Amino acid sequence: MEMLTCNLDRGSNIPLYEQLYDYIKNEIMEGRIPYGTKLPSKRKLSEFLTISQNTVEQAYDQLGAEGYIEGFPRKGYFVLAHEDLEYVQPVRYENMPEQETEPIKYNFHPSRIDTENFPFEKWRKSAKNIIDKENQALLLMGDWQGERVLREEIAHYIYQARGVHCSPEAIILGAGVETLLQQLILLLGNQAAYGVEDPGYHAISRILKNYPNEVSPLEVDGKGVKVDNLEGSKLDIVYVTPSRHFPYGAVLSANRRIKLLNWAASKEKRFIIEDDYDSEFRYVGKAIPSLQSMDQNDKVIYLGTFSKSLIPSIRISYMVLPKQLIKLYKEKLSFFQCSVSRIDQHILARFMREGDFEKHLNRMRKVYRRKMDKTLELLKPYERFVEIVGDLSGFHIVLKVNNGMPEKELVERALQKSVKVYPLSSYLLESHYESQPIIILGFAGIPEPELANAIELLLKSWKIL
Amino acid sequence: MEMLTCNLDRGSNIPLYEQLYDYIKNEIMEGRIPYGTKLPSKRKLSEFLTISQNTVEQAYDQLGAEGYIEGFPRKGYFVLAHEDLEYVQPVRYENMPEQETEPIKYNFHPSRIDTENFPFEKWRKSAKNIIDKENQALLLMGDWQGERVLREEIAHYIYQARGVHCSPEAIILGAGVETLLQQLILLLGNQAAYGVEDPGYHAISRILKNYPNEVSPLEVDGKGVKVDNLEGSKLDIVYVTPSRHFPYGAVLSANRRIKLLNWAASKEKRFIIEDDYDSEFRYVGKAIPSLQSMDQNDKVIYLGTFSKSLIPSIRISYMVLPKQLIKLYKEKLSFFQCSVSRIDQHILARFMREGDFEKHLNRMRKVYRRKMDKTLELLKPYERFVEIVGDLSGFHIVLKVNNGMPEKELVERALQKSVKVYPLSSYLLESHYESQPIIILGFAGIPEPELANAIELLLKSWKIL
Numbered sequence: 001m002e003m004l005t006c007n008l009d010r011g012s013n014i015p016l017y018e019q020l021y022d023y024i025k026n027e028i029m030e031g032r033i034p035y036g037t038k039l040p041s042k043r044k045l046s047e048f049l050t051i052s053q054n055t056v057e058q059a060y061d062q063l064g065a066e067g068y069i070e071g072f073p074r075k076g077y078f079v080l081a082h083e084d085l086e087y088v089q090p091v092r093y094e095n096m097p098e099q100e101t102e103p104i105k106y107n108f109h110p111s112r113i114d115t116e117n118f119p120f121e122k123w124r125k126s127a128k129n130i131i132d133k134e135n136q137a138l139l140l141m142g143d144w145q146g147e148r149v150l151r152e153e154i155a156h157y158i159y160q161a162r163g164v165h166c167s168p169e170a171i172i173l174g175a176g177v178e179t180l181l182q183q184l185i186l187l188l189g190n191q192a193a194y195g196v197e198d199p200g201y202h203a204i205s206r207i208l209k210n211y212p213n214e215v216s217p218l219e220v221d222g223k224g225v226k227v228d229n230l231e232g233s234k235l236d237i238v239y240v241t242p243s244r245h246f247p248y249g250a251v252l253s254a255n256r257r258i259k260l261l262n263w264a265a266s267k268e269k270r271f272i273i274e275d276d277y278d279s280e281f282r283y284v285g286k287a288i289p290s291l292q293s294m295d296q297n298d299k300v301i302y303l304g305t306f307s308k309s310l311i312p313s314i315r316i317s318y319m320v321l322p323k324q325l326i327k328l329y330k331e332k333l334s335f336f337q338c339s340v341s342r343i344d345q346h347i348l349a350r351f352m353r354e355g356d357f358e359k360h361l362n363r364m365r366k367v368y369r370r371k372m373d374k375t376l377e378l379l380k381p382y383e384r385f386v387e388i389v390g391d392l393s394g395f396h397i398v399l400k401v402n403n404g405m406p407e408k409e410l411v412e413r414a415l416q417k418s419v420k421v422y423p424l425s426s427y428l429l430e431s432h433y434e435s436q437p438i439i440i441l442g443f444a445g446i447p448e449p450e451l452a453n454a455i456e457l458l459l460k461s462w463k464i465l
Numbered sequence: 466m467e468m469l470t471c472n473l474d475r476g477s478n479i480p481l482y483e484q485l486y487d488y489i490k491n492e493i494m495e496g497r498i499p500y501g502t503k504l505p506s507k508r509k510l511s512e513f514l515t516i517s518q519n520t521v522e523q524a525y526d527q528l529g530a531e532g533y534i535e536g537f538p539r540k541g542y543f544v545l546a547h548e549d550l551e552y553v554q555p556v557r558y559e560n561m562p563e564q565e566t567e568p569i570k571y572n573f574h575p576s577r578i579d580t581e582n583f584p585f586e587k588w589r590k591s592a593k594n595i596i597d598k599e600n601q602a603l604l605l606m607g608d609w610q611g612e613r614v615l616r617e618e619i620a621h622y623i624y625q626a627r628g629v630h631c632s633p634e635a636i637i638l639g640a641g642v643e644t645l646l647q648q649l650i651l652l653l654g655n656q657a658a659y660g661v662e663d664p665g666y667h668a669i670s671r672i673l674k675n676y677p678n679e680v681s682p683l684e685v686d687g688k689g690v691k692v693d694n695l696e697g698s699k700l701d702i703v704y705v706t707p708s709r710h711f712p713y714g715a716v717l718s719a720n721r722r723i724k725l726l727n728w729a730a731s732k733e734k735r736f737i738i739e740d741d742y743d744s745e746f747r748y749v750g751k752a753i754p755s756l757q758s759m760d761q762n763d764k765v766i767y768l769g770t771f772s773k774s775l776i777p778s779i780r781i782s783y784m785v786l787p788k789q790l791i792k793l794y795k796e797k798l799s800f801f802q803c804s805v806s807r808i809d810q811h812i813l814a815r816f817m818r819e820g821d822f823e824k825h826l827n828r829m830r831k832v833y834r835r836k837m838d839k840t841l842e843l844l845k846p847y848e849r850f851v852e853i854v855g856d857l858s859g860f861h862i863v864l865k866v867n868n869g870m871p872e873k874e875l876v877e878r879a880l881q882k883s884v885k886v887y888p889l890s891s892y893l894l895e896s897h898y899e900s901q902p903i904i905i906l907g908f909a910g911i912p913e914p915e916l917a918n919a920i921e922l923l924l925k926s927w928k929i930l
């Protein structure tokens with residue numbers, strides 16, 4: 001090839017070398033400069049285009065780096081072979097609007113928390129303290145298990161609050177319970193057969209559906225999950241919410257706890273996953289002891305989270321692994337970096353160490369208790385239609401609704417009044433499960449002064465009021 | 466049972482009801498109060514122990530809640546059946562010390578970044594601005610894809626910087642590339658067969674090892690991954706680092722890019738995962754265009770991260786999914802909550818919107834370029850022994866070491882001088898891979914004034930100096 005006739009725009013803010021590079025690349029891609037063509041020498045092209053040799057060299061180097069041309073010493077630059085690529089318009093996403101949000105005034109989702117009373121000032125102070133040039137080591141990757149300082153605070157806290165026996169070495173932090181559950185599933189292997197509460201926390205069964213593992217539903221009644229048939233089953237892992245069954249509210253009875261622990265103890269590969277999602281918040285009597293605290297055989301995997309006790313959007317959860325599993329995790333999965341921001345871990349550790357977490361918990365227990373009492377008081381006159389079942393604690397109550405409407409209608413009618421409630425059926429694993437209409441009512445996220453209005457709207461939508 | 470002889474300690478700070486509850490619970494667990502026993506009535510027990518009826522009621526309620534006893538109207542409280550539980554000492558973890566850290570003075574890990582120049586003040590300002598009572602909505606769970614404001618900033622940025630065609634609807638955020646890869650593996654299903662670069666980013670093969678999917682190594686040479694044999698293979702998914710092969714440094718040639726894209730385009734289930742881990746940092750010429758920007762058939766899954774461009778410990782990464790995969794993700798996996806702290810997402814979005822991210826990138830490009838130039842200059846006199854191969858960009862260089870020592874010895878000798886370097890062999894999928902000793906030298910994390918000393922120590926340990 002004698003020469004390249006490229007129109008360079010010297011007034012443009014695109015550098016000349018880049019214009020030249022773009023031109024040659026296009027000519028090659030469009031097939032106008034065929035495979036094997038020898039390009040003009042740098043000197044000749046620079047003279048022809050009245051640009052510096054350096055500019056041509058930059059363009060050629062870039063083309064070389066990307067593999068369009070290749071330079072051979074004392075021979076020059078040649079166009080390399082390439083396959084044709086059809087030119088179509090780039091994909092557009094215009095027709096994919098984000099999910100529209102329904103106009104909801106009151107959202108009774110059980111995972112919602114009170115946001116009015118979060119100690120922003122203290123958290124900000126903790127953040128300010130941590131985000132500091134003196135802490136520049138925190139910018140690099142930290143411990144795969146999570147920061148030691150935070151694990152120490154957690155070990156202390158769950159021992160005090162939940163009787164959980166553990167030391168910081170047994171704790172692994174993760175960005176939410178879902179993230180930890182995925183690691184657990186990998187840890188326990190493809191062959192492990194799972195039993196999950198039905199109804200239950202639906203994330204676990206939804207997650208498991210994507211893995212090769214077998215999953216079986218376990219029936220739940222007023223004493224928690226039924227454990228009588230475990231021994232004869234093929235199950236290896238049982239996932240439970242013993243302190244307060246989600247969403248039904250039952251506390252797993254002492255008798256069943258012991259049966260469950262004995263079942264797990266009797267075979268090496270059996271384990272219990274205890275999801276202790278909201279047991280910090282019990283308003284009558286002492287906290288229900290964790291199942292892990294009763295376990296003498298190192299068979300309980302304890303899952304905890306700051307989603308309820310602090311805020312859900314911070315995405316900090318933790319698991320306490322039995323000794324043999326922490327060993328296995330180290331061998332098999334410790335290449336996974338900790339999924340929680342190291343800076344956030346230190347902010348939280350400081351917040352706990354300063355006693356701010358405990359103060360916050362104590363304050364919030366009162367806030368939520370008031371909200372629950374208020375909710376119960378507002379519903380009391382209508383108990384003929386809305387019977388409250390399960391343990392009275394945590395962030396939601398469970399209503400058996402007895403006004404003749406099926407669950408679907410209850411949800412839809414509420415929504416017409418801009419009130420969002422959640423049916424038990426959305427927490428069922430097997431669709432054939434028979435049940436009276438049951439609604440899960442998460443009161444925690446509704447501002448206290450608006451509870452009366454929210455419940456009134458709800459009862460009106462159900463034609464109870 | 467007539468009466469319960471419980472010694473209550475009125476001077477203790479454990480409430481009386483809790484002492485009574487503990488006593489009865491222990492008596493039941495130890496078998497001293499057998500199954501079926503009727504407990505004394507609340508009135509009688511309160512008189513006997515000279516405590517209030519209310520205290521007895523609290524203790525009975527707690528025992529009832531935990532399933533040790535059950536109350537029947539007009540009949541009284543009865544002990545429920547339970548199985549025996551052996552009492553052993555709780556598990557202790559004392560013998561599991563945390564991994565000891567080796568005494569390392571200079572760590573040349575390729576994932577390490579410069580921490581001296583992080584704009585702590587601006588980040589703190591952004592954090593302060595976001596952690597505010599006015600933003601209390603941010604405490605609740607946000608968008609499962611990640612916050613819209615941040616996705617908009619990212620879409621804009623990767624279009625400008627990497628030519629990636631996407632809109633915010635195609636982006637999913639996650640707590641690190643490893644977290645996103647796990648979601649991707651679930652999305653693409655158990656049946657998908659993977660091809661991964663060998664040598665390559667070892668996380669992908671380590672992760673895949675825990676899934677049922679088949680994984681095959683793909684050979685790499687000076688033009689990137691070899692793609693000639695793809696068509697005849699059973700592969701569905703190919704994982705590549707086209708802008709700069711990790712760790713070898715080769716840029717995938719234009720010809721191979723087109724072949725790869727055409728391979729993917731010719732069958733519905735085929736996709737390419739493009740891991741664009743550090744391509745913001747190219748110091749000579751323009752950035753190598755992303756593979757995604759050349760894709761006309763919606764076949765490239767683009768993975769990006771803030772681990773290099775900002776800080777690794779913040780754990781924010783993202784993927785851009787082809788249209789059909791974003792649709793599938795919504796159907797199949799959108800129940801997963803976003804694994805990144807919502808507050809952090811807003812802090813980062815603000816940081817980007819204010820132009821601070823761009824300024825930071827521009828500054829860091831100069832910092833890293835200086836570090837690389839310095840490293841090259843320091844090694845230049847010894848090029849007979851340490852040949853530098855691959856593209857000169859990013860955070861590490863690749864050394865072919867030619868002093869007669871095998872890789873293992875090179876690493877060990879460096880460590881004796883408190884210098885940590887990483888052998889190519891640790892990035893190999895198949896151990897039988899033959900190669901001359903190659904060392905990956907991440908210069909980015911070494912403070913500039915100490916580079917000379919670090920390299921000197923290294924060369925001395927290798928007996929080159």
